[in-house]
Amino acid sequence: MSPRKSVAETQHTRQRIVERSLAIASVEGLEGLTIGRLANELGMSKAGVLGHFGTKVSLQLAVVDAAATAFTEEVPRRVGDVRPGLPYLRAVCEAWVSYLERRSLPGGCFFTAAAAEFDGRSGPVHDAVTALNALWQRDLRVHVRRAVTAGDLPSDTDPDQLVYELMGVMLALNHFLQLQHDEAAPARARRAFRRLLGT
Amino acid sequence: MSPRKSVAETQHTRQRIVERSLAIASVEGLEGLTIGRLANELGMSKAGVLGHFGTKVSLQLAVVDAAATAFTEEVPRRVGDVRPGLPYLRAVCEAWVSYLERRSLPGGCFFTAAAAEFDGRSGPVHDAVTALNALWQRDLRVHVRRAVTAGDLPSDTDPDQLVYELMGVMLALNHFLQLQHDEAAPARARRAFRRLLGT
DNA sequence: CCTACCGATCGGTAGG
């Protein structure tokens, strides 16, 4: 029998599970993630892993949550103190390119992969992924609007159209980097962003 | 014991299996496809299904092949007899938008989904998906070059850059349509293509 | 956090 663990130790174990899950899921997908593999790689029993979450869906939701936190730390938070509107847009797009260049996760952008995996399914995981995707696009749209108001983007700019095109450049970067290992892709993404957001 | 089937009947059954597999895989992914589910939905035994392919990987490859054939029929073949270069590019981009608008597959573009699913894996399925993706981009690039040569696109056009941006618009259309059911997305895609390829 | 176990399902095979 294992000795009783402190709350801190329990939370640390939980964090280890989630981190490993995130790395596995970025390659195999959230459905390809299995309790047995997780237990094996962490040197634990399946029951020990599952005890922290109850069900696989709860584990998946914890992984989505951790991915959102990591993404926030690695992209928007790295933008630094730049003004809202166009300066923010340019900085956050550059932060996105840099995030994928750094290869923080072996499978590239977790949310791009999760969006493709769950877009045809239903349930809490789909809903969580969709909600976070919406948040990200809302953030972009807010700053596009401010840029237009400030006169930094043409007054006839359609914010939804620009968000659509920015998203396209981002999705393409993940695609070219992950599927084709195209090392020229980051430069192409930067050039495309420059064309959309001015020099 | 079932009566002996003719070659034609055997091929018909095989085709039924592949078609159903394609519909399932476009939603659940090629890994989420299972022999048991397939057998159940087709009213066959698992052995009856698997007998046509031998292994699950062979079935997956047959599905990729069928998806490629269907894609060719539904996109490049619908372009009609338009001149190579810029006219072809405009027509094939419009055919792509129309293809996704028609919702031929419940999960959207099969290759976009398969690319995201297999970009971190290795093996014959990954290789097949990657090769078809490369073919598609090569086709686009060939016509971009011709358009430049013909003087229909600026002489300083970087073909790989334009292919990258065209791919971004395509990936974004699938993303907005599948994940967000955004019915305005096709119009945004058309507008983005127009901006990239002239009015 | 463990051992021991559950029914269901996985891909695949033998034999006809």
Add this chain to the structure above:
DNA sequence: CCTACCGATCGGTAGG
């Protein structure tokens, strides 16, 4: 194309 079956693994539970 079927029945019958294989070992492995799935998510999850009981009980401690």
